[in-house]
Amino acid sequence: MDVDPSLSEYTELQEQESRSLLRLIEEMGIATADRTYRPGDAVYRQGEYGDALYVLVSGVLKLFRPYSGSKEATLRLLTSWDIFGHLAFAGEARQRAYAEAVTECRVTKIPKVFVERAVRQEPRVAFKIMTLLELRLVQYEELVKCLLPRETEVRLANLLPILAQKFGDRQDGVVTIDLRLTHQDLAAMVASTRESVTKVLNEMRNRDLIEVDAGRITLKDWRALVKLSGP
Amino acid sequence: MDVDPSLSEYTELQEQESRSLLRLIEEMGIATADRTYRPGDAVYRQGEYGDALYVLVSGVLKLFRPYSGSKEATLRLLTSWDIFGHLAFAGEARQRAYAEAVTECRVTKIPKVFVERAVRQEPRVAFKIMTLLELRLVQYEELVKCLLPRETEVRLANLLPILAQKFGDRQDGVVTIDLRLTHQDLAAMVASTRESVTKVLNEMRNRDLIEVDAGRITLKDWRALVKLSGP
DNA sequence: AGAGTCTTGCTGGAGCTTTTACAGGCCGTA
DNA sequence: TACGGCCTGTAAAAGCTCCAGCAAGACTCT
Numbered sequence: 001m002d003v004d005p006s007l008s009e010y011t012e013l014q015e016q017e018s019r020s021l022l023r024l025i026e027e028m029g030i031a032t033a034d035r036t037y038r039p040g041d042a043v044y045r046q047g048e049y050g051d052a053l054y055v056l057v058s059g060v061l062k063l064f065r066p067y068s069g070s071k072e073a074t075l076r077l078l079t080s081w082d083i084f085g086h087l088a089f090a091g092e093a094r095q096r097a098y099a100e101a102v103t104e105c106r107v108t109k110i111p112k113v114f115v116e117r118a119v120r121q122e123p124r125v126a127f128k129i130m131t132l133l134e135l136r137l138v139q140y141e142e143l144v145k146c147l148l149p150r151e152t153e154v155r156l157a158n159l160l161p162i163l164a165q166k167f168g169d170r171q172d173g174v175v176t177i178d179l180r181l182t183h184q185d186l187a188a189m190v191a192s193t194r195e196s197v198t199k200v201l202n203e204m205r206n207r208d209l210i211e212v213d214a215g216r217i218t219l220k221d222w223r224a225l226v227k228l229s230g231p
Numbered sequence: 232m233d234v235d236p237s238l239s240e241y242t243e244l245q246e247q248e249s250r251s252l253l254r255l256i257e258e259m260g261i262a263t264a265d266r267t268y269r270p271g272d273a274v275y276r277q278g279e280y281g282d283a284l285y286v287l288v289s290g291v292l293k294l295f296r297p298y299s300g301s302k303e304a305t306l307r308l309l310t311s312w313d314i315f316g317h318l319a320f321a322g323e324a325r326q327r328a329y330a331e332a333v334t335e336c337r338v339t340k341i342p343k344v345f346v347e348r349a350v351r352q353e354p355r356v357a358f359k360i361m362t363l364l365e366l367r368l369v370q371y372e373e374l375v376k377c378l379l380p381r382e383t384e385v386r387l388a389n390l391l392p393i394l395a396q397k398f399g400d401r402q403d404g405v406v407t408i409d410l411r412l413t414h415q416d417l418a419a420m421v422a423s424t425r426e427s428v429t430k431v432l433n434e435m436r437n438r439d440l441i442e443v444d445a446g447r448i449t450l451k452d453w454r455a456l457v458k459l460s461g462p
Numbered sequence: 463a464g465a466g467t468c469t470t471g472c473t474g475g476a477g478c479t480t481t482t483a484c485a486g487g488c489c490g491t492a
Numbered sequence: 493t494a495c496g497g498c499c500t501g502t503a504a505a506a507g508c509t510c511c512a513g514c515a516a517g518a519c520t521c522t
Contacts (some may be wrong), residue, residue: 120354
């Protein structure tokens, strides 16, 4: 059961930093806009002007973007304490993806001007934000790692451990990804097709690497998966 | 000559922010380690502990990482005023790629403790760093955009404008990428093979989209390239 | 100028993925 | 209960990439 040690540290670190960031902001008496989104609701759209820091407090949310004309790629699947949105300290920036709630989500939005005030008043806020931005970079690097190999099998072998890390539920020495994922969902995450994912997933099941139950995937042989993903 | 307006703003913004960051740090009397690297020298290696902020002052530098066993992907090609390195404000982090000088490079290294001191003393430093981190995120998003489509042609059609944006030399209404790039170099950037790049580049040349002279690529028809890259 | 190295160009076959098409299963709703 | 919609499982054809190998051209260093 060798979970990449660095990644699991990152998950904890992120929760810790996000929580204390919100706490600090609250203690400073700075207003935040909390809102709940229902499945399918859009938090923002690609191209909108962004000028706020978003923190996902609970629920699952996805960032996606169209590519190759009619396809859709999921760039990040977020869970509690992930941050998202471009806040554009200098100049203005547009959102580079769509943000859509997958399950019911609670989102805290901190407008740019308040973030700036908080950073000026309290350097610790700056450290939290810088750390969270770096963790977001790491997530992008993980995505790139998924996309570099061309075979769907290898891409999935890279993706599944990442999902297990983030949405994993550990029991009896195996990890179950606690999400109902369709093959289509997985295909969007590795920029492949539903058919290829179906094929690969069945192969993995036949080789006893994974188990699928009601859309929930259990990783039965982490070591073999990591081996597949290529060192 | 429609260069993506947001990306060109980003290039200027980055130079501005990096320069003023270094100026601020200097004014505060904080020590930085400046060093020159020769082509091929490694600034750091994947897996090393990172605890500094690196600023590339001049030259060209690449971040790369092995994948699929024996291949090598170039994650970012950096030029003046790009920042790199994981500095791990909280906890410790390892470098997630190799950093290697392509041409002679001048690099300013600001150790983590000094960055922390500067941020505490002067909130403006924090804003600069946060802005630079966000720009790095944008660069990763661009890389992902390159990797999402599977055909080498589309990937290159995405990559070339990005390179032109960053290394472009504008003359007579056309842009020349001011770098000697071999097909192998390009292949490493789009995670493809040298043969495929050769083929696609020749096609593009035949269609009068680009021109190649001594390893330097000129984009003759920006609009058609962007069209190829898929909206 | 010459030798050696790197780069480019081209090929054919093997391997995956994509595309298209179709059938059966599951589920929620009318 | 019946219907429609979404999800899974297969299959065949077409396309592109990858691999291995080879030859000619360009460049560099001595």
